[in-house]
Amino acid sequence: MSQAPLVLVERDDDLARLIERAARAEALAVDVEANGLFAYRPRLCTIQLAFREGDGIAVAVVDALRAPVAPLAPLLGAAGPPKVLHDLTFDARMLAEAGAPLAGARDTSVSARMLGCAATGLAALLASELGVTIDKQLQQHDWGRRPLASAELRYLADDVLHLLALDARLAERGRAIGIEDEIAEECAYKLATALGPPRDPRPAYARIKGAQALDPEGRAILRRLVAAREAAAEEADVPAFKIVGSEVLLELAQRRPARADDVRAVRGAAAGRAATCVAAWLRAIEQGRSDGDVPEEERALFLQVRPPRRELAARRAMETRITGWRRAEAKARKVDEQVVLPGHCAQDLVEIALAAGDAGDAAVAAAIARIPGLGARRLARYGGALAALVSAPPPSGPPGTAT
Structure with missing residues (x-):
């Protein structure tokens, strides 16, 4: 598939034309760059977009320091085409701060992790999945500098040019082993946490x-x-x-x-x-x-008060139980452990177990159903097993940690 000439968008009218074209696409590859290594308050500097148009791939670089970003909100939001990003957390935060929050996003780093890929960086995945080599020498470049040189524009384009093809390849592999629902659930969870408050409230x-x-x-x-x-x-x-x-x-x-x-x-x-x-x-x-x-x-x-020794032992025992169950289930299904139960869900399950006390079965089941990112498919498949893990007496043996 050929690449159309790269479009650099620096004016309102050019952005409006780009949005009109991109809105007709089946999917949209997205990436952003900021100047966080060079400024006290990071600014969104560029937004890179790629989409299939005719027989080729259209690539555009929006100069966010010169063109307004807010008009991209409908395109990048729920009303626009599905978005494909790689490791979306930073991109989602920067776009939300700029007035164009993401919705309906897929993350190729999540797909790769769920598929058990050894290396999940964009360059590594493009090489292993598509045989494509990209240059990452400008990864820590100051994207607030202007004008954008031709080498910088090529670098920006490379980060989205092959993203749709990579997403298609990983999605095909996910469908082959029946984990597309788990991938979608984890992508939605990652986007929600990116746009939510930080988990660590400490100053x-x-x-x-x-x-x-x-x-x-x-x-x-x-x-x-x-x-x-x-x-x-x-x-x-x-x-x-x-x-x-x-x-x-x-x-x-x-x-x-x-x-x-x-x-x-x-x-x-x-x-x-x-x-x-x-x-x-x-x-x-x-x-x-x-x-x-x-x-x-x-x-x-x-102040973080260290829990009593008995509580620590109970936590380690529950982590051991969950880790062992997850590992055995992943082996039986021939899938990555994160497909069975993501690490953040495992930690939430530990907290439910420690807080359960004399709570009845219905209360435990309801708490499990509310675990963020667990998803309907995992709940239907594993709800009973997870409730049993939480409710059974603590196991004996060496401690482990669910991650």
């Missing part, structure tokens, strides 16, 4: 590795240091990690220097862009000392 400072070991004053200082880094990053319009690493802020919260020379003694605290932040670090440390601890409403999110 950024509480997610820094090692922060949990700090005393109250130390975590108050770390909170102030992270806020100071955010302010510096916003002023410089760069990602926060380009100001200073989180491990440096943690060390400052541990040492709590009171003089500029002591700050400079902490490796990285006064290097590069952080060289102008020494006074800001000292102010943050002083403010943290004055605070004494993080605000009460954040304290519960920060």
